[in-house]
Amino acid sequence: xxxxxxxxxxxxxxxxxxxxxxxxxxxxxxxxxxxxxxxxxxxxxxxxxxxxxxxxxxxxxxxxxxxxxxxxxxxxxxxxxxxxxxxxxxxxxxxxxxxxxxxxxxxxxxxxxxxxxxxxxxxxxxxxxxxxxxxxxxxxxxxxxxxxxxxxxxxxxxxxxxxxxxxxxxxxxxxxxxxxxxxxxxxxxxxxxxxxxxxxxxxxxxxxxxxxxxxxxxxxxxxxxxxxxxxxxxxxxxxxxxxxxxxxxxxxxxxxxxxxxxxxxxxxxxxxxxxxxxxxxxxxxxxxxxxxxxxxxxxxxxxxxxxxxxxxxxxxxxxxxxxxxxxxxxxxxxxxxxxxxxxxxxxxxxxxxxxxxxxxxxxxxxxxxxxxxxxxxxxxxxxxxxxxxxxxxxxxxxxxxxxxxxxxxxxxxxx
Amino acid sequence: xxxxxxxxxxxxxxxxxxxxxxxxxxxxxxxxxxxxxxxxxxxxxxxxxxxxxxxxxxxxxxxxxxxxxxxxxxxxxxxxxxxxxxxxxxxxxxxxxxxxxxxxxxxxxxxxxxxxxxxxxxxxxxxxxxxxxxxxxxxxxxxxxxxxxxxxxxxxxxxxxxxxxxxxxxxxxxxxxxxxxxxxxxxxxxxxxxxxxxxxxxxxxxxxxxxxxxxxxxxxxxxxxxxxxxxxxxxxxxxxxxxxxxxxxxxxxxxxxxxxxxxxxxxxxxxxxxxxxxxxxxxxxxxxxxxxxxxxxxxxxxxxxxxxxxxxxxxxxxxxx
Numbered sequence: 001x002x003x004x005x006x007x008x009x010x011x012x013x014x015x016x017x018x019x020x021x022x023x024x025x026x027x028x029x030x031x032x033x034x035x036x037x038x039x040x041x042x043x044x045x046x047x048x049x050x051x052x053x054x055x056x057x058x059x060x061x062x063x064x065x066x067x068x069x070x071x072x073x074x075x076x077x078x079x080x081x082x083x084x085x086x087x088x089x090x091x092x093x094x095x096x097x098x099x100x101x102x103x104x105x106x107x108x109x110x111x112x113x114x115x116x117x118x119x120x121x122x123x124x125x126x127x128x129x130x131x132x133x134x135x136x137x138x139x140x141x142x143x144x145x146x147x148x149x150x151x152x153x154x155x156x157x158x159x160x161x162x163x164x165x166x167x168x169x170x171x172x173x174x175x176x177x178x179x180x181x182x183x184x185x186x187x188x189x190x191x192x193x194x195x196x197x198x199x200x201x202x203x204x205x206x207x208x209x210x211x212x213x214x215x216x217x218x219x220x221x222x223x224x225x226x227x228x229x230x231x232x233x234x235x236x237x238x239x240x241x242x243x244x245x246x247x248x249x250x251x252x253x254x255x256x257x258x259x260x261x262x263x264x265x266x267x268x269x270x271x272x273x274x275x276x277x278x279x280x281x282x283x284x285x286x287x288x289x290x291x292x293x294x295x296x297x298x299x300x301x302x303x304x305x306x307x308x309x310x311x312x313x314x315x316x317x318x319x320x321x322x323x324x325x326x327x328x329x330x331x332x333x334x335x336x337x338x339x340x341x342x343x344x345x346x347x348x349x350x351x352x353x354x355x356x357x358x359x360x361x362x363x364x365x366x367x368x369x370x371x372x373x374x375x376x377x378x379x380x381x382x383x384x385x386x387x388x389x390x391x392x393x394x395x396x397x398x399x400x401x402x403x404x405x406x407x408x409x410x411x412x413x414x415x
Numbered sequence: 416x417x418x419x420x421x422x423x424x425x426x427x428x429x430x431x432x433x434x435x436x437x438x439x440x441x442x443x444x445x446x447x448x449x450x451x452x453x454x455x456x457x458x459x460x461x462x463x464x465x466x467x468x469x470x471x472x473x474x475x476x477x478x479x480x481x482x483x484x485x486x487x488x489x490x491x492x493x494x495x496x497x498x499x500x501x502x503x504x505x506x507x508x509x510x511x512x513x514x515x516x517x518x519x520x521x522x523x524x525x526x527x528x529x530x531x532x533x534x535x536x537x538x539x540x541x542x543x544x545x546x547x548x549x550x551x552x553x554x555x556x557x558x559x560x561x562x563x564x565x566x567x568x569x570x571x572x573x574x575x576x577x578x579x580x581x582x583x584x585x586x587x588x589x590x591x592x593x594x595x596x597x598x599x600x601x602x603x604x605x606x607x608x609x610x611x612x613x614x615x616x617x618x619x620x621x622x623x624x625x626x627x628x629x630x631x632x633x634x635x636x637x638x639x640x641x642x643x644x645x646x647x648x649x650x651x652x653x654x655x656x657x658x659x660x661x662x663x664x665x666x667x668x669x670x671x672x673x674x675x676x677x678x679x680x681x682x683x684x685x686x687x688x689x690x691x692x693x694x695x696x697x698x699x700x701x702x703x704x705x706x707x708x709x710x711x712x713x714x715x716x717x718x719x720x721x722x723x724x725x726x727x728x729x730x731x732x733x734x735x736x
Contacts, residue, residue: 075680079699085482103702107479189570189588198681249569249590253681257570267570316483379700385684392593 034066035092035320035327038081040310043095044071046276050339054331061330065323078375081315085109090315092324095145098133098309099368103375105136111314114140116325121334122349127309129367130348134311142311143328144348146340149361150201150294150305152193153263153277154270157288158185167292169299171209171241178245181269189247194259194268197242197250197391198384201306202272206241207234208304208366209296214383215369215408222371222412224405226386227398231405235397237297239390250391253384274308275344275358293361307365309346371412382407473708487705494709503685503693504710508717511668511690514599515721519663522607523656526614531644533619545616552612560676563605567591592678595687602674606667614659621655622648654732661725668718671695690714 043051055067070091072080078100084090096104104110117123117140126144134142159167159177162184168174178192185192195202204214212231215222225231242250248262259271264282271277272294281289294303312331314324330336337347344358353359368374377383386404389395395403473494475487498504529548533541566574569590578586592598625648633643649656671691675683683692694714698707 082479082482082699082702085479086485103479107702108483109479247588249588249593251590251593251682252569253679256679256681257568262570376701380696381681381684384681385686388593388682 033064034068035323036068036070036090037093037327038070038072038077038091039095040077041071041073042276046279047340047343050336050343051331053339054327054333054336057330057333058327061326062323067327085315085317088317090317092314092318092320093327094313094315095310096142096313098130098311099378100375101133101142101311101313102136102370102372104313105134105141106372109316110141111316111318111321112139112141113143113314113325120329120332122337122351125349125351127346127348127350129307129365130309130311133309133370134313142313143332145310145312145332146337146348147307147309147346147362148274148276149307149346149358149365150205150273151275151291151357151361152270152272152294153260153275153281153289153291155263155285155288156290157285158269168295170295171237171297171303174295175241175244178269185269187267189267191245191247191262191268192270193241193245194248194262194271195242195246196248196252196254196256196259197246198252198381198387199254199272200383200387201254201308203235203238203387204366204383205294205303205305206238207231209301210234210237215371215405215412217369217371222369222409224407224409226401226405226408232397232401235390235401238387239397242391251388275356275361278344291357293357296364302361302364304364304366305361307362307367369412373412373414376411376414377408380407380411382411469708469711472705473712475705477703477705477708479702482702482704490705494706495713498706498709498713503688506685507688507690507693510599510688512721514603514689515664515667518603518606518610518667519660521603522610522614522663522667523660525607526611526618526659527656529611529615530618530622533615534622545619548612548615551608554609556609556672557676559609560605560673563601564677567601592682598678598682598687599674599689602677605673605677606670609673610663610666614663617655617659618652621652625651654729657725657729657732661722661729664722664725665718668721669714690717 039051051069055069058067059065072095074097081090081094120143123143127147130144130147131140134140134144158181162177162180164177164180168177174193181192182190207213207226207230210230210233212228212234213225215224215226217223226235247267254273258280259268259273260277260280260282262268263271263277264280264285266284275291278289278291294305296303312328314321314328318324332348334352337349337352341347341352341354341356344356346359346362347353368378382404386400389400390397394400472487474489474491475481476490476493477487481487529544533544536544566572568575569588569592572591574591575586575589578584578589590597591601629647630643633647638646669691670689674689675692675695678687683696688696690710691714694707694710697710698704
């Protein structure tokens with residue numbers, strides 16, 4: 001009987017192990033004459049020509065070297081990268097979100113490129129926020145690639161039809177305009193301003209506009225700020241704004257569906273997001289689409305926008321560091337950055353800045369806490385969950401903010 | 416195994432014969448072991464080796480830094496201690512056990528009903544029904560998740576549209592993924608839908624073993640259909656039911672693809688974790704691979720405990736037969 005039990009246990013263990021076992025795939029090892037580049041899908045959908053031009057330039061300097069560009073998703077590119085760190089066969093250049101850099105620099109995942117820094121175009125004038133996100137312990141581990149602010153993309157034809165002659169200068173005015181737009185468009189599910197419920201980039205803008213914040217470091221220890229009266233006022237303002245303007249799901253994020261798809265289907269008069277959203281508004285509305293800076297609480301002050309951005313880095317285990325660095329130089333050259341600017345991005349250096357709506361929106365901006373564990377807060381969906389709780393009415397603003405604030409502090413204060 | 420009594424034979428005189436005979440006996444005794452050796456070796460390599468590393472990893476501090484250095488620091492049972500002291504672990508475990516029980520229960524019940532239906536219907540209908548089941552089965556999981564997601568889409572899901580048109584209620588812009596209960600409900604439906612073909616077709620094959628004359632005799636004696644089912648059909652197909660149930664428990668307890676893709680990463684938080692997602696978030700998202708390994712070892716143990724009863728009974732039935 002006993003041996004049978006053991007046999008049974010073994011059988012179960014074997015079956016369970018078969019189910020449990022799974023190994024992430026590794027990418028092919030680069031040969032001496034090729035480099036692998038991981039860029040995010042934004043480049044694939046927004047500016048594949050800029051990528052191709054940089055590669056062409058690179059190949060004319062390094063004949064016979066092939067460049068294998070692989071596009072990744074924001075959702076899982078770090079897990080894939082982790083797998084290649086373990087397997088030792090990863091990319092030679094990787095694009096990292098500026099909020100993702102710290103954790104990896106702290107762990108020694110990237111090659112130190114401090115000595116090559118001066119040879120990058122405009123490196124003396126790199127955008128402060130981006131350059132800071134690529135520095136750790138006084139060394140440079142990354143190159144600013146581009147930044148992006150958030151603007152309102154809207155349909156001028158609908159605004160005209162609703163009798164809106166002047167673009168809103170305050171949030172309150174924007175809500176009033178939204179009511180006019182809704183009155184003129186009786187279609188069920190139509191959003192005067194489409195914002196996904198858990199789009200924390202928009203929501204935190206309100207928090208910062210009311211003088212609140214996410215977290216701050218006091219003598220080496222992180223303290224959550226979302227439960228402060230200012231933050232609660234901001235979150236309440238977001239809730240009210242959402243309820244009176246957006247018919248989006250209260251629990252969904254800003255990629256399911258993409259706001260520009262909703263817009264292209266004629267279901268929204270305006271959307272809030274990166275300025276490159278104008279790329280994908282659909283042929284039907286292309287001509288009537290324009291952009292403006294999201295207005296803030298007070299007249300003359302823009303809504304603080306999240307200054308997102310990307311850096312490029314060379315993983316420490318790359319076997320082609322010199323080639324990889326050269327490719328990054330070509331991809332962040334003045335010509336390349338100007339091409340990115342033309343697509344609606346903010347270039348990586350102050351001397352290249354223009355006066356586009358995107359660049360004007362960056363005049364008031366906010367950034368996430370620069371903590372090693374911030375990425376765990378993002379991946380743990382702490383802010384999104386808080387917003388879903390607030391909008392669905394499951395918790396009051398105060399309750400949801402207090403719980404999220406404590407949660408954030410405990411994650412950031414991990415060793 | 417009996418020892419060859421080679422020492423009992425007098426030495427010297429028949430040395431060569433004895434050697435030959437003992438070699439023959441040795442070969443005879445070793446044959447079964449030699450025959451299963453390839454299987455044992457293959458299992459040891461493809462399962463034993465990773466399991467060994469999983470166990471080792473679970474006793475190490477192994478984060479991003481250690482990953483890059485390719486070397487962990489041994490910390491004994493600290494990972495297990497930290498998981499077992501994590502409130503989220505226990506809540507997730509309870510949620511997953513209930514989730515598994517509901518899914519396995521419904522899968523087996525509906526699967527049985529479908530199998531019985533397959534026996535009763537006419538040939539063309541049976542053909543139609545079983546082709547439908549096979550089609551469901553042949554659909555890749557990721558594709559199925561995407562189709563389900565589209566059908567239940569907030570913005571323009573066909574399910575919302577149809578329910579509204581049928582005047583079941585106003586399901587325009589109904590958010591099927593708004594609450595944990597609703598999220599897990601949608602995931603359960605998807606999993607049960609995907610698991611039914613295997614269960615129904617296997618049980619249908621099992622029902623073919625039930626002798627028709629036995630059923631007929633019982634019916635002549637006045638037994639009602641329910642009694643026939645409980646007293647004749649069920650005992651005969653019990654071994655199959657047990658195998659299917661234990662397999663379903665193992666699959667459903669560790670299910671990852673359907674919940675992770677259908678609920679979507681941006682909606683996953685500690686309040687709606689299932690065990691496999693908890694493991695993934697702790698191990699991969701937080702780059703704490705040692706802790707992740709400890710969670711998988713614990714999951715392995717839990718699944719073993721959950722299904723030991725079934726497997727024991729299965730083995731007993733096998734021995735009786």
